[in-house]
Amino acid sequence: MAKEVQQRDRVIIRFAGDSGDGMQLTGDRFTSETAEFGNDISTLPDFPAEIRAPAGTLPGVSAFQLHFADHDVMTPGDAPDVLVAMNPAALKANVADLRVGGDLIVNTDEFTPRNLAKVGYAANPLEDDSLSSYQVHSIPLTSLTVKALEGYSITRKDAERAKNMFALGLLSWLYNRPTETTLAFLERKFAKAPELARSNVTAFNAGWNFGETTEAFTVRYEVKPAVMPPGLYRNITGNTALSYGLVAASVRSGLPLFLGSYPITPASDILHELAKHKRFGVRTFQAEDEIAGIGAALGAAFGGAIGVTTTSGPGVDLKSEAIGLAVTLELPLLICDIQRAGPSTGMPTKAEQSDLLLAMFGRHGEAPVPIIAPRSPSDCFDAAIEAVRIAVTYRTPVFLLSDAYLANGSEPWLVPDVDSLPELPVVFATEPNHAKADGSPEFWPYLRDSTTLARPWALPGTPGLEHRIGGIEKADGSGNISYDPSNHDTMVRLRQAKVDGIARDIPPLEVDDPDGDADVLVLGWGSTYGPIGAACRIVRDEGGKVAQAHLRHLNPLPADTGDVLSRYRRVLIPEMNLGQLALLIRGKFLVDAISFTRVRGMPFKSDELADAIRDVIEAS
Amino acid sequence: MAKEVQQRDRVIIRFAGDSGDGMQLTGDRFTSETAEFGNDISTLPDFPAEIRAPAGTLPGVSAFQLHFADHDVMTPGDAPDVLVAMNPAALKANVADLRVGGDLIVNTDEFTPRNLAKVGYAANPLEDDSLSSYQVHSIPLTSLTVKALEGYSITRKDAERAKNMFALGLLSWLYNRPTETTLAFLERKFAKAPELARSNVTAFNAGWNFGETTEAFTVRYEVKPAVMPPGLYRNITGNTALSYGLVAASVRSGLPLFLGSYPITPASDILHELAKHKRFGVRTFQAEDEIAGIGAALGAAFGGAIGVTTTSGPGVDLKSEAIGLAVTLELPLLICDIQRAGPSTGMPTKAEQSDLLLAMFGRHGEAPVPIIAPRSPSDCFDAAIEAVRIAVTYRTPVFLLSDAYLANGSEPWLVPDVDSLPELPVVFATEPNHAKADGSPEFWPYLRDSTTLARPWALPGTPGLEHRIGGIEKADGSGNISYDPSNHDTMVRLRQAKVDGIARDIPPLEVDDPDGDADVLVLGWGSTYGPIGAACRIVRDEGGKVAQAHLRHLNPLPADTGDVLSRYRRVLIPEMNLGQLALLIRGKFLVDAISFTRVRGMPFKSDELADAIRDVIEAS
Amino acid sequence: MSIPVQGPPSGRRQGLDLVPVTAEKGTKKEYTSDQEVRWCPGCGDYAILAAVQSFLPELGLKRENIVCISGIGCAARFPYYLNTYGMHSIHGRAPAIATGLATSRPDLSVWVMGGDGDFMSIGGNHLIHALRRNVNLKLLMFNNRIYGLTKGQYSPTSEVGKVTKSTPAGSVDTPFNPVSLALGAEATFVARTIDSDRKHLTSVLRAATEHRGAAFVEILQNCNIFNDGAFDLLKNPETRDTAVVRLEHGAPVRFGNDGEKGVRMTERGALEVVDVAEVGEDALLVHDVKHEEPALAFMLSRLGNVDDGVTPIGVFRAVDRPAYDDQVREQLEDAVRTAGPGDLAALLASGDTWTTN
Amino acid sequence: MSIPVQGPPSGRRQGLDLVPVTAEKGTKKEYTSDQEVRWCPGCGDYAILAAVQSFLPELGLKRENIVCISGIGCAARFPYYLNTYGMHSIHGRAPAIATGLATSRPDLSVWVMGGDGDFMSIGGNHLIHALRRNVNLKLLMFNNRIYGLTKGQYSPTSEVGKVTKSTPAGSVDTPFNPVSLALGAEATFVARTIDSDRKHLTSVLRAATEHRGAAFVEILQNCNIFNDGAFDLLKNPETRDTAVVRLEHGAPVRFGNDGEKGVRMTERGALEVVDVAEVGEDALLVHDVKHEEPALAFMLSRLGNVDDGVTPIGVFRAVDRPAYDDQVREQLEDAVRTAGPGDLAALLASGDTWTTN
Ligand SMILES: Cc1ncc(C[n+]2csc(CCOP(=O)(O)OP(=O)(O)O)c2C)c(N)n1
Ligand SMILES: Cc1ncc(C[n+]2csc(CCOP(=O)(O)OP(=O)(O)O)c2C)c(N)n1
Ligand code: SF4
Numbered sequence A, B: 001m002a003k004e005v006q007q008r009d010r011v012i013i014r015f016a017g018d019s020g021d022g023m024q025l026t027g028d029r030f031t032s033e034t035a036e037f038g039n040d041i042s043t044l045p046d047f048p049a050e051i052r053a054p055a056g057t058l059p060g061v062s063a064f065q066l067h068f069a070d071h072d073v074m075t076p077g078d079a080p081d082v083l084v085a086m087n088p089a090a091l092k093a094n095v096a097d098l099r100v101g102g103d104l105i106v107n108t109d110e111f112t113p114r115n116l117a118k119v120g121y122a123a124n125p126l127e128d129d130s131l132s133s134y135q136v137h138s139i140p141l142t143s144l145t146v147k148a149l150e151g152y153s154i155t156r157k158d159a160e161r162a163k164n165m166f167a168l169g170l171l172s173w174l175y176n177r178p179t180e181t182t183l184a185f186l187e188r189k190f191a192k193a194p195e196l197a198r199s200n201v202t203a204f205n206a207g208w209n210f211g212e213t214t215e216a217f218t219v220r221y222e223v224k225p226a227v228m229p230p231g232l233y234r235n236i237t238g239n240t241a242l243s244y245g246l247v248a249a250s251v252r253s254g255l256p257l258f259l260g261s262y263p264i265t266p267a268s269d270i271l272h273e274l275a276k277h278k279r280f281g282v283r284t285f286q287a288e289d290e291i292a293g294i295g296a297a298l299g300a301a302f303g304g305a306i307g308v309t310t311t312s313g314p315g316v317d318l319k320s321e322a323i324g325l326a327v328t329l330e331l332p333l334l335i336c337d338i339q340r341a342g343p344s345t346g347m348p349t350k351a352e353q354s355d356l357l358l359a360m361f362g363r364h365g366e367a368p369v370p371i372i373a374p375r376s377p378s379d380c381f382d383a384a385i386e387a388v389r390i391a392v393t394y395r396t397p398v399f400l401l402s403d404a405y406l407a408n409g410s411e412p413w414l415v416p417d418v419d420s421l422p423e424l425p426v427v428f429a430t431e432p433n434h435a436k437a438d439g440s441p442e443f444w445p446y447l448r449d450s451t452t453l454a455r456p457w458a459l460p461g462t463p464g465l466e467h468r469i470g471g472i473e474k475a476d477g478s479g480n481i482s483y484d485p486s487n488h489d490t491m492v493r494l495r496q497a498k499v500d501g502i503a504r505d506i507p508p509l510e511v512d513d514p515d516g517d518a519d520v521l522v523l524g525w526g527s528t529y530g531p532i533g534a535a536c537r538i539v540r541d542e543g544g545k546v547a548q549a550h551l552r553h554l555n556p557l558p559a560d561t562g563d564v565l566s567r568y569r570r571v572l573i574p575e576m577n578l579g580q581l582a583l584l585i586r587g588k589f590l591v592d593a594i595s596f597t598r599v600r601g602m603p604f605k606s607d608e609l610a611d612a613i614r615d616v617i618e619a620s
Numbered sequence C, D: 001m002s003i004p005v006q007g008p009p010s011g012r013r014q015g016l017d018l019v020p021v022t023a024e025k026g027t028k029k030e031y032t033s034d035q036e037v038r039w040c041p042g043c044g045d046y047a048i049l050a051a052v053q054s055f056l057p058e059l060g061l062k063r064e065n066i067v068c069i070s071g072i073g074c075a076a077r078f079p080y081y082l083n084t085y086g087m088h089s090i091h092g093r094a095p096a097i098a099t100g101l102a103t104s105r106p107d108l109s110v111w112v113m114g115g116d117g118d119f120m121s122i123g124g125n126h127l128i129h130a131l132r133r134n135v136n137l138k139l140l141m142f143n144n145r146i147y148g149l150t151k152g153q154y155s156p157t158s159e160v161g162k163v164t165k166s167t168p169a170g171s172v173d174t175p176f177n178p179v180s181l182a183l184g185a186e187a188t189f190v191a192r193t194i195d196s197d198r199k200h201l202t203s204v205l206r207a208a209t210e211h212r213g214a215a216f217v218e219i220l221q222n223c224n225i226f227n228d229g230a231f232d233l234l235k236n237p238e239t240r241d242t243a244v245v246r247l248e249h250g251a252p253v254r255f256g257n258d259g260e261k262g263v264r265m266t267e268r269g270a271l272e273v274v275d276v277a278e279v280g281e282d283a284l285l286v287h288d289v290k291h292e293e294p295a296l297a298f299m300l301s302r303l304g305n306v307d308d309g310v311t312p313i314g315v316f317r318a319v320d321r322p323a324y325d326d327q328v329r330e331q332l333e334d335a336v337r338t339a340g341p342g343d344l345a346a347l348l349a350s351g352d353t354w355t356t357n
């Protein structure tokens, strides 16, 4: 009974199984328990590609990884310490990532000749020595669960399905997690089917007791709670945080939120989430295509709403023309691009950072658009508010570049106090702003604010300000159609200056250079923040010196970016693309930045990044 | 009778009038006569914006400028020596450009109080001294024409309309042009209305005789023929040359040409031109939108045609997603972007070079596309053939970036010998190229040529090569769907390497550095070739040293670009955008290139470029 | 100003309900902007503009609550000339943009103007979706059966065999019949009228504004530059009475110089043109714009195929169906009614939470 | 190989004319690719795949001359599983891509497969234009009334009130009736069938291949994950006979367990469901797929509105009209016939030329 308890400062667990095995749910529950316990966490779900592949096949494998620790966690982790493999496909697809010496928990019931053959195992890997570098725990999870549930009046299928709760119980025991939230969750989830609720609870307890009783496990682990700033926490994914950020921006600005969107992985969840918040006056319009989605958002913006459109790469392509219209109309608009692996359909469920230059340049003509990128799942909340702030202040479309990893990954979030959120005051035009030659007042829709260069936002319904805007070049000030060559030059430069000028209004680039004497700066953007931070930590732990800076504003860049870069001998830019930020930084600052790229649809491993940093330090 | 004849080495004439005044036709005819005479020429039509504005208004002014000389001409000229203004609007819109001391020929009949008021002339400029810096020739062109045509059984309207032929006759006399082609043209044009033919000929002759007889003109000018390489010449616009280039590529490759297009200014004329060439098996498909246009072209390419789509900026935006598909399908496809002033609708009839970065980066994911740009109207012919060559050789979409100026501008073209045109041999796959595990043959659509990295082009209808391609990431070689992370990284880099590798297959960057000792290099691309060349000539004529290089291949750049750049102390990059090539050059080569930009919808003036060059020379 | 995003308590609405009215109707002059009109002299668009400028004041709405949204094309220049709020957007997308505006602003009367290319070529999809959704928009399509602005290519409503710049050997594709297409797309209001018939045009506009939901109006418009005379048969005093069939709700379908012709349904479910004197008025089809099923209206839309050159004009269909935007707003109101207005702090703190201190 | 771009001398063509045939018909196995099928177990797409794989060999065409083009969606995975040429393209654009292929290659039999979202949402415009043009394509729309691939949002064919991930309070927009929309878009061939009725499905496919031009086939398809049972009424042996109306050319429209029900046209030009015993078979509407006007077919497409839950299946319309691609090719042939094949040297040297030496 009294098993040995070992201390760990961090653990990475991956649950892997068939799409139908409920691995996402298992992961979610373990995450909740762990959060409740007080560890810091980072999670990474790894869905199968798009459609549900036939059971037991490789494309059907669904996985969920979580990393928890007694200190702050920056990534979902590179190599799992524990892999739960519910079938041969899950084993095959995931075992290579398992740390040598790690725990491998397999559901032996599924290791039938048929299932093994399905994924190309010539022999049963549990029976040869191919897994000898791991601590293998072969457990007939399915049959143990079914046995535990004998006597319940549920179908055999339902009994088998509960095996994920058995596994969860076992893992909860292994890491000594609090179980209340899971038990409460099961009651809630099966509120309408009490027998299912009871049987799932039983399966969960059976798993716990199995750990406690059996000889298979000789040690339990303990991971102490992390010290985190005090406050109310919840776990949150990037897509949820982004949605909440939009709702918050609507509340704080007093403007209604209008989402025009067409479903696409991995952005659809934002549409789903926002569709729930009708009480906040949020309108969600599922359009006939991406163009209609952004078009409707722009129409709503003309009417005074916060117009938002959410999509991923292929949708951004289609929205290009409308974004260009928004640039020239100078209306606020938010385009959220949840980046996925391209080109074309690519790998829809996988992450990539390859839309940066698309966001910068993906429209004909000179059509500058500010770009913001969140760095972590919970940061999507703040990034969304900041993006809306820029859009409404500067009357401009703004790009928010998230990605599939941020979208579905999660981490604990210190729930902010509503009053601490930025206010987003918006002043609409109500009066004429110009005098005609005869002295009578008139309204000039392109007379700019001298600081922000923003034009007035005059809503339909405002008497006396009736005006027409359009995509043809406009005369500076009056906004009337103009084909005057030098006016065009002026307007092109004004639009650029307006966007460039936002640099005055954003914080300087924060640099994390603990001793202030590093030679090498690692510059990143977006979801690589965690892996880069973890890699820097690895390098520093070895005594290496490295500085980290992470860009939230990609366009314009913070005003001091050039200064910061010039303080370091070498600049390393890791990206999940072929070097898009690197091109911009090199072109703008003539700094010989080193581009380190991996385009695998997955976050960097902190180990490989640490290697890259070491290489640069050594070479410099 | 025997008027004084003065020699000129070059003359710039601008015809300007109302849209209904036939100025384009007049310009065209004068161009033909001048070409026939043997001068070198460059022309620039300047259409009114889109719709026909009401008669006599400024937006309704239509102009045509031509520059002819006894030596090679590089641009349509900065400031006209002669302005023909058919009405007050034409005068007002154009007179500021006229060289001081230049000839101003005005049609006094149109200078009525009503017409003057229409364009905001408080007083008749012919009657105050506002035009005193020009040689004003006030001529009642309309009434002289009508008088000359008394007795013809045509309507008064038709008689008035012939005033452009009167003006043409006068100018033809003034510059001593051969008149046969115009007379023959009129016979052809009015073949079905002989009375109109006769009256137009009479008007033309009346104009000639008016010059000969009246005191208004005391000198005639003579511009000697230019020395040009011997051969058969014709005048050609960029859009026609581009169309011919496509037909030639079809003939030389033996592949049928398929154009999928949606009308848009200034690209529509290519559709119109190609629609005429059914005898060449050219299929033109006027699609429901730009996406369908490129989609159909891609479908045709799958079937073995040269698939082409023609458009301008807004259309390119819309085609982005399909271009990304073509990138990953690795099928040949040509996207001709006839750039116009943006963003959004912008100024549809005006030129700009602002789609370069769109062509480079305007698609989600890493989706590299080769880019070619013609440098002059006739060069569109060769550029089109080169673009098709790259597309079919490398199985890739290719961008051809022309612009509104090249599209409508014209110059003499030494008609090439068909046999001298590149052959474009294409080999389709006919056999399996791989062996299954069991040794039986199979076809792998993504097994690449080891040199070009091109994949095989296997046409439907080829037995044994049945295969499926798609936008999802494909396994290297087999082309089967693959979500394997490292395969994706491989494929992303392979597609990039394929495009980068084209650099091996294009000529080195030609540098025009007469003495080989210039410190300053002017680097350009596209339609700025003429103005840059003319500016360099101006600077060199003053004894300045400057080198010129012009990029035809924008992606990839010629392999020696970096070398060339490194040979010069300063690099100046003039562009009709905000510095798009400059960003690429700086980012790629870390060269502190100076960007000189004007975004006015019109070609650079060679004078302002010469100034810019002088500044750089002085500063370096 | 504050934005009235919520309308009064819900319930089925009529025509321009929710759009604020004014005591003093405006004048045509007030509805005319200061921008110079730049269509070709003689263009049919002028007549449409004049009709709309005269008609709008009649509605007695606050002028600032009228918005006109267009795409690109000659027709699409329309907003510049109306002294209301307006947006000249991008080619084909006006119905989508207007959908967003109408859905978020119940207090606006939203008009969409455009050409046949704008609405039926590049914008075809947005049009049919706006119609099936029944968004509260007035959609006026100026059908000149040609692309005017791009200087004369054939359009999706050009007749077969049309020789244009892009079809020198004649077009080969069957055009859309805009009325049929709209009916096939579940439109609740479909009408056709003619640029030059000011009275009829105005009466159709009036019917369209009385309709709540998407009202699609095809206006046959002469492009005297690139497709001159396309509708001469319908305009020429000599031919028009035998060519134009004026549909009137509740009346038998008759036409001809003295109403001597009529339209009757055959047993096979087709229409035929008959001599009223022969068959008697009772045998004629009685037009019913309120028919819950669009099939009869659809049949009428094909009359030109049955009897060459005959063109029915007027309202084909005008049935009640809740408007998309009204329903969207109702869902918001319902949510607030049943669960109270949103509480941001509660939202942020929803789900499993824990506290550390 | 050389590309056969020109067909034999022109003239009106039938069905699959110009596509090379083979002496040895293939087998279902030969038409099955080596790729693992990745739909959810139980998905209706399996039945459609099996039917197509069995049916195609029947045509006796050379397998390499068959091409299947799709957009994106579950349905759009179809090409991977057919051992013919295929392209899995981008969302909604398959009809456009196929148009280019069919227009340039008369020797191919081109099929377009996709879902209701692919064809009617993002791809709606390409669909209606392909139909009016009458491009020689077989367009099969797998209508599961949901977005499957993106995990369950409502689609333009979802019924009003549908609760989905994106419409938690129920959808408010009226869906398209795909048959009505196609007819409104001037389609020459329109049919509807059901995934699970192999025999009917195959008979409709046969009719579609016999048709030259665009053949639009709506296949009601069960998505057992996100919209399970959507068509149960039409499949359940208890209800199907009274719910499904099988249209047969030339036959009176009857249905019911023993054909006891029938469809008749009222004087008002609407349809009604009647008791055959009462009215007599002669009173029933006789279905005519060849009717030159689509109005009756349109009326039939609305039968479900008239009598709730009744769904007509079969061929609604199948009329002759020259195919777009055939006509395009004829224009090329004509040009060559009248003016000879193109001469590049002559083209380049056309217009005003001059010589210098
Ligand atoms: C995306 C895009 N494609 C093409 C064009 C070019 N274009 C402008 S208007 C137009 C069609 C005009 O025809 P129609 O809509 O019938 O209007 P009309 O000019 O006849 O009134 C086209 C093709 C454009 N502006 N934008
Ligand atoms: C441009 C673009 N927009 C959106 C998507 C996402 N997407 C893929 S399939 C699909 C709809 C699927 O529904 P349907 O066409 O009915 O096919 P089903 O999966 O139901 O067979 C969507 C929205 C995409 N791949 N590309
Ligand atoms: S081109 Fe035609 S539609 Fe356009 S303004 Fe002129 S007449 Fe009117």
Ligand code: SF4
Residues within 6 Å of the ligand: A051, A052, D038, D039, D040, D042, D043, D044, D045, D074, D075, D144, D148, D149, D222, D223, D224, D225, D226
């Ligand atoms: S989600 Fe639905 S349509 Fe897609 S494969 Fe599964 S059952 Fe079929």
Ligand SMILES: [Mg+2]
Residues within 6 Å of the ligand: C073, C115, C116, C117, C142, C143, C144, C145, C146, C147, C148, C155
């Ligand atoms: Mg038109």
Ligand SMILES: [Mg+2]
Residues within 6 Å of the ligand: D073, D115, D116, D117, D142, D143, D144, D145, D146, D147, D148, D155
């Ligand atoms: Mg579907």
